[in-house]
Amino acid sequence: MMQTVKSFGAMLRASLTMLRRNRLLVITSLGLALISIFVFGWLFGSDGSAQLRLGLVDEDHTSVSVQLTSQLRANDSLRLHTGSQSAEVAALRAGNRDAVLVITPGFGAGLASGQAPLQVYYNQSNPVTQAAARGAIQSIVANLNAGITGRPPVVRLSEQAVSVRSLRQIDWLTPGMLGQLVMWANLSVGIVLVQWRKQGILRRIAATPLRPSVLIGSQILARVLISVAQGAVLLAVAIIVFRVHIVGSWLALGLVVALGSLAMLSIGFVIGSFARSQEVSQTLNFLVSFPMMFLGGSYFPTTSAPAFLAPVIQAMPLTYLNDALRGIINNGAGLAAIQTDVLVLAAWMVVALIVSIRAFRWA
Amino acid sequence: MALASRQPVGAETLSAGGQGDSIVTVRDLTKRYGRTIAVDGISFDIHRGEIFGLLGPNGAGKTTTLEILEGIRVADKGDVRVDGLDIRRNRRAAQARIGVQLQATTLFEELTVRETLALFGSFYPRAISPDSLLADIALEEKARARPQDLSGGQRQRLALALALVNDPSLVFLDEPTTGLDPQSRRMLWDTILRLRERGKTVVLTTHFMDEAQSLADRIAILDAGRIIAQDTPAGLIGTLGAKATIEGVVEPGNVVSVDELRGLAAVAEARERGGGC
Numbered sequence: 055m056m057q058t059v060k061s062f063g064a065m066l067r068a069s070l071t072m073l074r075r076n077r078l079l080v081i082t083s084l085g086l087a088l089i090s091i092f093v094f095g096w097l098f099g100s101d102g103s104a105q106l107r108l109g110l111v112d113e114d115h116t117s118v119s120v121q122l123t124s125q126l127r128a129n130d131s132l133r134l135h136t137g138s139q140s141a142e143v144a145a146l147r148a149g150n151r152d153a154v155l156v157i158t159p160g161f162g163a164g165l166a167s168g169q170a171p172l173q174v175y176y177n178q179s180n181p182v183t184q185a186a187a188r189g190a191i192q193s194i195v196a197n198l199n200a201g202i203t204g205r206p207p208v209v210r211l212s213e214q215a216v217s218v219r220s221l222r223q224i225d226w227l228t229p230g231m232l233g234q235l236v237m238w239a240n241l242s243v244g245i246v247l248v249q250w251r252k253q254g255i256l257r258r259i260a261a262t263p264l265r266p267s268v269l270i271g272s273q274i275l276a277r278v279l280i281s282v283a284q285g286a287v288l289l290a291v292a293i294i295v296f297r298v299h300i301v302g303s304w305l306a307l308g309l310v311v312a313l314g315s316l317a318m319l320s321i322g323f324v325i326g327s328f329a330r331s332q333e334v335s336q337t338l339n340f341l342v343s344f345p346m347m348f349l350g351g352s353y354f355p356t357t358s359a360p361a362f363l364a365p366v367i368q369a370m371p372l373t374y375l376n377d378a379l380r381g382i383i384n385n386g387a388g389l390a391a392i393q394t395d396v397l398v399l400a401a402w403m404v405v406a407l408i409v410s411i412r413a414f415r416w417a
Numbered sequence: 418m419a420l421a422s423r424q425p426v427g428a429e430t431l432s433a434g435g436q437g438d439s440i441v442t443v444r445d446l447t448k449r450y451g452r453t454i455a456v457d458g459i460s461f462d463i464h465r466g467e468i469f470g471l472l473g474p475n476g477a478g479k480t481t482t483l484e485i486l487e488g489i490r491v492a493d494k495g496d497v498r499v500d501g502l503d504i505r506r507n508r509r510a511a512q513a514r515i516g517v518q519l520q521a522t523t524l525f526e527e528l529t530v531r532e533t534l535a536l537f538g539s540f541y542p543r544a545i546s547p548d549s550l551l552a553d554i555a556l557e558e559k560a561r562a563r564p565q566d567l568s569g570g571q572r573q574r575l576a577l578a579l580a581l582v583n584d585p586s587l588v589f590l591d592e593p594t595t596g597l598d599p600q601s602r603r604m605l606w607d608t609i610l611r612l613r614e615r616g617k618t619v620v621l622t623t624h625f626m627d628e629a630q631s632l633a634d635r636i637a638i639l640d641a642g643r644i645i646a647q648d649t650p651a652g653l654i655g656t657l658g659a660k661a662t663i664e665g666v667v668e669p670g671n672v673v674s675v676d677e678l679r680g681l682a683a684v685a686e687a688r689e690r691g692g693g694c
């Protein structure tokens with residue numbers, strides 16, 4: 055037991071040293087993510103965008119709906135247009151609205167009974183404003199719901215809840231680059247494993263009393279720690295240079311980065327367990343990381359992707375990692391709000407780990 | 418010398434073969450790779466404190482045999498005990514007591530020589546300090562170098578130091594002198610002989626009869642997975658029929674007597690021929 059702890063500590067320290075000295079890894083994870091942040095940050099500008107253009111259709115005509123309308127109108131981050139449903143939706147189609155919120159008949163009455171329907175239309179052509187609009191509407195709804203459990207009788211929208219920070223391109227990109235970094239930094243563990251096996255390093259270690267679990271476990275922990283450190287550097291740059299605002303908790307952020315790293319590591323180990331040569335492991339690494347890079351929602355949203363890609367997108371762990379990171383960084387989501395993402399990432403980790411443990415070979 | 422106290426006294430030592438003080442016993446060891454029979458039912462003992470040589474041509478099965486004893490490969494059949502421990506059932510316990518130099522050793526590219534020695538030392542309950550190991554192999558000035566930047570001979574020495582990191586009582590060396598220049602080869606021979614002086618048992622493989630003869634107390638000749646001969650170097654030369662008749666003149670005052678010559682292991686027969694010239 056003491057011996058295992060001692061070996062683990064030494065192996066962990068050695069792994070951290072090796073990862074730090076591995077320039078290629080640093081360049082292909084933190085380096086690429088930083089380059090992306092700078093290129094896109096400067097290309098698309100990082101100044102605040104205009105107000106969110108919200109079309110409001112009041113079909114309810116109750117005191118509650120009137121109150122909601124006036125509160126939304128008073129909000130600085132929204133530019134409110136009111137009109138008929140057909141006119142507002144047409145304006146949305148024409149690109150003159152970012153979202154249209156319809157207060158359907160029975161809303162005021164339904165609020166008391168807990169069944170108050172709202173209908174929302176988003177502008178799907180611009181992902182950034184769509185994300186911003188979605189965030190805004192969600193916070194409006196959340197606030198309404200909180201108001202129900204609160205003291206009657208008014209529906210109150212606090213200024214803060216609706217003051218959706220205008221989401222800039224760089225704000226949206228930052229969590230995506232963090233997810234991307236986590237993928238790049240950890241998937242490559244399989245290539246290293248194959249390299250160690252091919253060069254006979256694993257065989258030499260197999261001649262010592264070291265347990266494979268200690269070797270693998272220390273490598274996992276080292277990679278998670280390195281990923282968290284690299285993520286911290288990336289976020290520091292985003293905050294200092296581009297004034298990106300992290301809305302949610304740092305703890306939740308750290309946990310999701312660690313979980314994402316574990317999921318990616320496990321998949322990397324599967325690659326490392328099956329690939330017979332380094333070329334094969336590198337090819338597999340590309341085959342796994344390229345689709346995720348473009349379809350995982352790191353650089354651009356995938357909501358408007360063609361339907362046949364949906365199953366692929368929904369199977370990819372990076373999709374969920376990015377979603378969770380955006381939730382925390384852009385919208386201040388807590389762990390409860392991103393539990394689906396967390397569960398899917400954990401499932402990926404468990405399944406991949408089981409597969410790789412079954413397939414592990416020293417030589 | 419401190420090593421002797423670590424031996425588990427009388428721990429289920431296999432007594433077959435009548436060798437009471439065997440540190441390794443191998444019985445009926447077999448290993449195949451597909452159709453190839455790499456090791457074909459061999460049996461032998463290695464005595465505590467001796468240098469045991471496995472001699473044989475390429476593909477004879479030397480590495481396969483050694484790596485089974487080291488717990489890296491698993492035999493198809495047979496019984497192997499290392500320091501009284503069944504290598505299959507008590508692999509890690511046995512591995513903690515042995516030192517291993519593989520036929521080819523590659524190490525972590527990103528760790529220095531000293532870091533590598535310290536890391537491998539941490540895998541064992543007890544380890545020798547990297548600095549004293551580096552002094553042993555005269556590689557102190559390369560402590561901060563990376564293994565891949567060492568010369569072939571220096572790399573061999575590092576591999577040997579790694580085999581000694583846990584101060585083992587039993588050391589396996591797979592072709593330790595291959596690729597060395599004659600001078601380095603001699604130096605390594607001295608190092609290996611010093612290991613025996615320190616009470617360690619050494620098992621080594623080689624392609625060269627002269628090397629086996631100079632170093633080993635006993636030699637097993639392996640060919641196509643079988644042991645075709647097993648004896649002391651002198652005994653082997655005898656059984657192999659390599660007899661020679663040497664005639665010489667004994668100067669007066671020189672004290673070599675016929676009886677003394679007869680007493681030498683390699684001398685089969687000694688006779689005195691009369692006459693002054």
Ligand SMILES: Nc1ncnc2c1ncn2[C@@H]1O[C@H](COP(=O)(O)OP(=O)(O)OP(=O)(O)O)[C@@H](O)[C@H]1O
Nearest residue numbers: 450453454455473474475476477478479480481482
């Ligand atoms: N992993 C393996 N897979 C298939 N065949 C193997 C494997 N290892 C060894 N062999 C075969 O077993 C036989 C013995 O090989 P081994 O490496 O033990 O020989 P050796 O005596 O060490 O030779 P050398 O002097 O060249 O090192 C050879 O025919 C070799 O091809």
Ligand SMILES: [Mg+2]
Nearest residue numbers: 479480481520
């Ligand atoms: Mg060999």
